[in-house]
Amino acid sequence: MSRPLPLLTGAPPAERADAARNRAALLEAAAELMAGCGVAALTMDAVATRAGVGKGTVFRRFGSREGLMASLLNHREAEWQAGVISGPPPLGPGADPLDRLLAFGASRLRLHRDQAALIEAAGAVWGENHAVLGFAALHVRLLLAELGVEGDLRYLATALIAPLGVPVLRQQIDHGQMTEAQVLDGWTELVRRVV
Structure with a gap:
């Protein structure tokens, strides 16, 4: 657990x-x-x-307007993090670590797609929020450890989170004409290969 x-x-x-x-x-x-x-x-x-x-x-x-956007994002991020910490499985505790990791990816992809314009409007004010990336990286790192993955878990966690960022999603979906389902399938394959 x-x-x-x-x-x-x-x-x-x-x-x-x-x-x-x-x-x-x-x-x-x-x-x-x-x-x-x-x-x-x-x-x-x-x-x-x-x-x-x-x-x-x-x-x-x-x-500033960017500060307002960042505050909106902080509120939504806190709600999402609460779901990871104490929400229902599979995103929250109680599910198999692999199921939790896959739920994390699907949830983070959806959150970033829903909030892409807001994240971009917050600009550097939100981009400087290292705690958000730190939370996600720590969560993924703990799940990888539970799954018995060996290697530099800090790096692997960051590498798994990177494809879920807004710039990468915009490139793949908006410009690369991939569907969200294709992106999620690719991310799931990446996770399974790492695990």
């Missing part, structure tokens, strides 16, 4: 109750607007109006 993993996105610092309410309202407003008009059309003005606060509040809270 896999060892429990800590959430690596980091807990937000303690904040006043009104600040927490504003933050939640802003993130909810941004998520609603994004669902309706897409990431490209999401503006700080629109988020402020939707949340019923001034534009300055949005900038003070998130610093």
Whole structure:
């Protein structure tokens, strides 16, 4: 059975109750607007109006549009990580390590496809979030160890995660005309060869 993993996105610092309410309202407003008009059309003005606060509040809270996008991603990443740590199998504990590893790949591929525009809009602000990659790499490394894989598990874990990144998925699916199913089949074959 896999060892429990800590959430690596980091807990937000303690904040006043009104600040927490504003933050939640802003993130909810941004998520609603994004669902309706897409990431490209999401503006700080629109988020402020939707949340019923001034534009300055949005900038003070998130610093920039990229900061807002990164906060949305942090929230979604924390939910995904919670599923890995304590959600139902096969992504969560309780399944065979190989089943968990394959579920990880399918889930991560889907998450990155769903959030590609948001990840790109967050730019360097999200790209500097080493904790996210660290969590995924640690999870894969632990599963590889459970499966008895030998070698440099840190490198192998990183090599298995790389094809699930947005730039690679965009190249394969958007430009290489592969389907998600083909990409997932290829990733599954790669995992089986490593294991």
